[in-house]
Amino acid sequence: MSDAWKRAPLDEPIPELTTARLSIYLRCLDQLHAAGVEAIPSSALARHCGVNGALIRKDLARFGELGVRGVGYYVAHLRRHLRQILGLDRRTAVVIIGAGRLGSALAGYGGFRDDGFDVVALFDTDASKIGGATRDGVPIHALDDLPAVVDRAAVAIAIIAVPADAAQDVVDRVVGCGVRAILNFSPGALRVPAGVKLKNMDATLALETLSFFLASGPTPGKDT
Amino acid sequence: MSDAWKRAPLDEPIPELTTARLSIYLRCLDQLHAAGVEAIPSSALARHCGVNGALIRKDLARFGELGVRGVGYYVAHLRRHLRQILGLDRRTAVVIIGAGRLGSALAGYGGFRDDGFDVVALFDTDASKIGGATRDGVPIHALDDLPAVVDRAAVAIAIIAVPADAAQDVVDRVVGCGVRAILNFSPGALRVPAGVKLKNMDATLALETLSFFLASGPTPGKDT
DNA sequence: CTCTGTGAACCACTTCACAGCA
DNA sequence: TGCTGTGAAGTGGTTCACAGAG
Numbered sequence: 001m002s003d004a005w006k007r008a009p010l011d012e013p014i015p016e017l018t019t020a021r022l023s024i025y026l027r028c029l030d031q032l033h034a035a036g037v038e039a040i041p042s043s044a045l046a047r048h049c050g051v052n053g054a055l056i057r058k059d060l061a062r063f064g065e066l067g068v069r070g071v072g073y074y075v076a077h078l079r080r081h082l083r084q085i086l087g088l089d090r091r092t093a094v095v096i097i098g099a100g101r102l103g104s105a106l107a108g109y110g111g112f113r114d115d116g117f118d119v120v121a122l123f124d125t126d127a128s129k130i131g132g133a134t135r136d137g138v139p140i141h142a143l144d145d146l147p148a149v150v151d152r153a154a155v156a157i158a159i160i161a162v163p164a165d166a167a168q169d170v171v172d173r174v175v176g177c178g179v180r181a182i183l184n185f186s187p188g189a190l191r192v193p194a195g196v197k198l199k200n201m202d203a204t205l206a207l208e209t210l211s212f213f214l215a216s217g218p219t220p221g222k223d224t
Numbered sequence: 225m226s227d228a229w230k231r232a233p234l235d236e237p238i239p240e241l242t243t244a245r246l247s248i249y250l251r252c253l254d255q256l257h258a259a260g261v262e263a264i265p266s267s268a269l270a271r272h273c274g275v276n277g278a279l280i281r282k283d284l285a286r287f288g289e290l291g292v293r294g295v296g297y298y299v300a301h302l303r304r305h306l307r308q309i310l311g312l313d314r315r316t317a318v319v320i321i322g323a324g325r326l327g328s329a330l331a332g333y334g335g336f337r338d339d340g341f342d343v344v345a346l347f348d349t350d351a352s353k354i355g356g357a358t359r360d361g362v363p364i365h366a367l368d369d370l371p372a373v374v375d376r377a378a379v380a381i382a383i384i385a386v387p388a389d390a391a392q393d394v395v396d397r398v399v400g401c402g403v404r405a406i407l408n409f410s411p412g413a414l415r416v417p418a419g420v421k422l423k424n425m426d427a428t429l430a431l432e433t434l435s436f437f438l439a440s441g442p443t444p445g446k447d448t
Numbered sequence: 449c450t451c452t453g454t455g456a457a458c459c460a461c462t463t464c465a466c467a468g469c470a
Numbered sequence: 471t472g473c474t475g476t477g478a479a480g481t482g483g484t485t486c487a488c489a490g491a492g
Contacts, residue, residue, distance in 0.1 A: 014440070015461070016433065016448065023432040027412060041473060050413060054463060054476095061475055069474045070470045086432050087439025094431070101332055105325035111388075111411060111428050116435075157434050164335075180442050181434035183427070187335060188251060189274060197437040199430045199448050203407070204335050206423045207318070208247040208310050209240065210381050210405040211340075213421040215311025216238070218404050224240065224423055239483070265451060278454090278485060285453055293452045293491045 018059050022082055024049050025056065029079040041072030088116045093153045095179075097170050098161035099124035099140045102185060106159060108136040120153045143173070150177040160184040171198075242283050246306055248273050249280065253303040265296030312340045317377045319403075321394050322385035323348040323364045326409060330383060332360040344377045367397070374401040384408040395422075 028049045032040060042060075046053035060066045060073070063085055067073045083089045094112065096103045099122040106112075107119045122140045124130060130142045141149060149155065158174040160167055160182060167186040174182060175196055182198045184190055187205065192198045252273045256264060266284075270277035284290045284297070287309055291297045307313045318336070320327045323346040330336075331343045346364045348354060354366045365373060373379065382398040384391055384406060391410040398406060399420055406422045408414055411429065416422045 014436075017461070019433050019436045020429060022436070023429050024413070026432075043473085052463060054465090055461090057474060058462085058476080065475075067474050068470075069468080070472050072473065085436065085439070087435040088432065092431075092435055092438075101325075101329035105329045106427070108325055109427075112431065115428055115431065117431055156438055157431065181438050183430050183434060189248070195442055197434055197442065199434055201425055201427060201430060203330070203333075203425060204339055205244060205247050206407050206425060207316075207336065207339065207341055207381065208250075208312065209243050210407060210421055210423055211311040211316055212238075212243045212246070212309065214316075214380055214405050215309070218419055218421065241483070267451080276485060277451095278487090279483090281452060282454080282484085289453080291452050294450050295492080296451065 014062060018062065019086075021051065021055075021059055022086060024051075025059070026079065026082045026086065026088075029075055029082065032075050033079055037075050039068075039072050039074050042067070045073070090116070092117050092157060093120045093155045094118060094157045094159060095120060095146070095149065095153075095155050096122045096159045096161055097124075097143070097146075097174065098122070098163075099126070099129050099134070100161060103159075103161035104134045106161060106185075107134045107138045117157070120155065121149050123149075143170075146173060147177045150179060155179060157181045157183065160186055160190075162186060164188050238286060242286065243310075245275065245279070245283055246310055248275075249283070250303065250306045250310065250312075253299055253306065256299050257303055261299050263292075263296050263298050266291070269297070314340070316341050316381060317344045317379045318342060318381045318383060319344060319370070319373065319377075319379050320346045320383045320385055321348075321367070321370075321398065322346070322387075323350070323353050323358070324385065327383075327385035328358045330385060330409075331358045331362045341381070344379065345373050347373075367394075370397060371401045374403060379403060381405045381407065384410055384414075386410060388412050 025045065028045060032048070042053040042056045046056055057067070060078070063081070066078055066081055094117050096107055096119060103122055107122055112119060119138055122134065122138055123143045123146055124140055125143050129140050131140070133139045156179065158179045160170055162170050164186045167184065167188065168190055171182060171184070171190050171192060175192060180196045182192065182196065184198060184200045185203070187202050190198060249269065252269060256272070266277040266280045270280055281291070284302070287305070290302055290305060318341050320331055320343060327346055331346055336343060343362055346358060346362055347367045347370055348364055349367050353364050355364070357363045380403065382403045382405070384394055386394050388410045391408065391412065392414055395406060395408070395414050395416060399416060404420045406416065406420065408422060408424050409427070411426050414422060
């Protein structure tokens with residue numbers, strides 16, 4: 001029974017719901033920082049981003065004693081800390097597979113760049129697109145060039161924006177290049193080996209969820 | 225198979241996680257149906273879509289006794305039933321607010337139509353776009369015409385694809401037109417009144433989650 | 449026999465409540 | 471005093487295990 005149990009970073013796994021909230025806290029803090037707020041108690045931050053105060057404290061306490069008793073959390077300090085925890089204190093290279101409409105739209109979205117993510121290239125199998133670039137100047141490569149680009153640009157994340165029937169093959173190739181984080185926009189389930197993180201953004205699934213809500217007599221429910 | 229299915233205990237609310245899984249089950253069933261499978265036990269369906277068999281039985285049992293003991297579930301029958309539960313047995317009119325790159329890309333995505341969702345119009349405030357149409361022939365209206373179109377086409381779902389700083393205002397207008405289901409692609413939290421279902425598809429949030437995974441020593445975890 | 453439907457156990461996350469520090 | 475950090479209680483969803491229908 002040891003007494004000195006330091007709240008060292010990551011001694012136990014962090015629930016994904018917690019990490020999603022960290023991003024939300026960070027956005028609130030950005031606003032507060034811009035508004036010149038220096039410190040804020042969990043209760044006020046909670047009201048600001050619509051969650052329970054105790055939950056914020058528990059979430060943050062996982063990463064050390066970030067707060068100050070009697071005061072709350074120093075905005076600038078916590079902001080810096082969260083950015084570091086989320087890996088936003090450095091830039092991350094991202095590739096998009098599929099230079100169709102969705103892939104091109106995502107490549108041109110400035111929100112990613114502002115957040116530390118650089119879309120360094122798109123990939124496609126359409127010969128008429130290969131060698132070109134999007135309207136924003138992001139080059140479009142042949143899918144076969146993926147390993148070389150991933151290696152050269154130290155790509156950490158791949159975004160999948162290809163038709164459903166090509167998605168699994170693309171994922172396999174991406175994983176084969178050593179990419180361990182994938183954001184998938186295509187519908188349907190994809191398999192990835194252990195150690196690779198796959199996050200799905202399935203718009204069709206979301207529409208069906210809304211359709212169910214409408215079909216089953218709109219009962220007031222929580223939003224997501 | 226008898227049509228004498230009992231009206232399920234819909235007296236208690238259905239968890240959203242359950243409804244998301246219903247969509248997944250349905251997709252599996254579509255494949256099985258195409259493959260000519262007539263009936264399938266929960267254990268096999270479970271393996272097929274990567275969840276626990278008991279969970280499938282619990283999910284489905286909420287809507288009545290859909291299975292047959294000793295046999296499993298009849299594919300065609302269950303498929304029809306799930307489509308009805310999810311409200312996919314009829315077509316649903318959808319509008320997209322924001323005729324930028326993302327909005328246009330979504331308007332042209334055939335997957336929605338195949339699933340029963342018709343994108344009937346886009347809306348924008350850019351005068352140079354208003355009165356035109358997307359490459360797929362979907363008309364682009366002025367945002368001020370929203371109430372008229374929603375009314376005329378019986379629009380049930382709105383997709384938000386506008387910049388973050390315009391999102392809340394757009395949502396308020398959409399809700400004001402009587403639309404009670406919203407799919408939001410813009411980052412940040414939005415407020416909707418009770419009785420309106422809001423579903424967020426925040427790509428930046430997803431990228432940050434992946435970034436956290438990469439930053440905190442990729443521990444093998446479940447995918448989403 | 450096989451497989452569903454379901455109570456009970458289990459587990460994960462959230463909220464409550466309060467000791468303790470500034 | 472006001473607030474954080476945290477054990478304890480509460481909540482909700484998943485898995486287990488089995489009675490019972492076909």
